Amino acid sequence: xxxxxxxxxxxxxxxxxxxxxxxxxxxxxxxxxxxxxxxxxxxxxxxxxxxxxxxxxxxxxxxxxxxxxxxxxxxxxxxxxxxxxxxxxxxxxxxxxxxxxxxxxxxxxxxxxxxxxxxxxxxxxxxxxxxxxxxxxxxxxxxxxxxxxxxxxxxxxxxxxxxxxxxxxxxxxxxxxxxxxxxxxxxx
Numbered sequence: 001x002x003x004x005x006x007x008x009x010x011x012x013x014x015x016x017x018x019x020x021x022x023x024x025x026x027x028x029x030x031x032x033x034x035x036x037x038x039x040x041x042x043x044x045x046x047x048x049x050x051x052x053x054x055x056x057x058x059x060x061x062x063x064x065x066x067x068x069x070x071x072x073x074x075x076x077x078x079x080x081x082x083x084x085x086x087x088x089x090x091x092x093x094x095x096x097x098x099x100x101x102x103x104x105x106x107x108x109x110x111x112x113x114x115x116x117x118x119x120x121x122x123x124x125x126x127x128x129x130x131x132x133x134x135x136x137x138x139x140x141x142x143x144x145x146x147x148x149x150x151x152x153x154x155x156x157x158x159x160x161x162x163x164x165x166x167x168x169x170x171x172x173x174x175x176x177x178x179x180x181x182x183x184x185x186x187x188x
Contacts, residue, residue, distance in 0.1 A: 001099050001111045001141075004083075009108035013085060019153055020062075020185075021055040030057070048090050051145060053160055053183070063158070063183040071157050071182035072121050075148060078113040078155065084148040085109070095143045120146065120159060128177035131169070155186040 004012065022030065024047040031037040041049065056063060066074070075082070087095040089106030097104045111119075119142060127137040144161035164179035165172070 001109055001115070003097065003099060003102070003104055004108045004110060009085070009106075012083060012108045013088070013106070016085070016147065016149070016153060017052075017055075020156070021052065022057050026057075027055055048088060051160075052087055052147060053145065053158055056158075056183075058183065063156070063185045066182050066184050068124070068159075068178060068180040068182050071159060071180075071184060072117050074184055074187055075117040075120070075157055076114055078150065080113065081110050082113045082116060082148050082150060083108060083110055084116060084146055086143045086147075087145055095145065097143065098139075098141050116148065124159075124180060125174070125177050128173045132173040156184065158183040 003009075021027075024044045027047060027050070028037065028041075028044055041047070047055075058065075085108040086097060086106060095105060097107045097109060099109075123137060123140050123142055124144075127140065130137055144159070146159045148157040148159070149155060160181040160183075162181040163176045164181075165176045168175050
């Protein structure tokens with residue numbers, strides 16, 4: 001796994017945002033009647049505090065929701081190296097990458113598609129398995145929200161921390177894990 005230099009990482013992150021996220025004005029117009037926006041964000045100055053997936057206009061049909069298993073299969077079908085990034089530096093410590101004793105927030109990195117898919121799958125399921133025993137995965141490498149794409153940014157896979165069954169978190173944690181919200185773009 002290679003963490004890209006800060007200059008290149010910033011450029012890639014900005015290019016991704018320009019290509020896939022709504023402008024601040026569009027975002028606030030679209031969600032003006034949403035309690036999260038009116039109570040938490042309150043003003044456009046806080047736009048950067050939203051999760052990147054919330055700034056992607058999922059209604060425009062560019063992105064399609066898929067199961068966690070299908071997102072992993074799609075990632076494994078990508079050839080060679082893929083780029084991946086976290087939320088921006090402004091987000092919590094849970095948005096960091098831990099590699100070779102280093103911790104990076106707001107990172108952009110590169111890895112082999114299969115290697116990354118294996119790590120995403122292992123960490124997600126293992127963290128849920130351990131949570132059922134009131135434990136946690138202390139050596140996790142990846143953040144839970146992860147944006148994966150090829151160099152052209154034409155093919156994108158989003159793994160979020162959300163799932164369909166939060167009410168089953170304590171009784172059926174693996175059902176929660178399997179229902180992870182994932183989105184893809186650019187795959188047929």
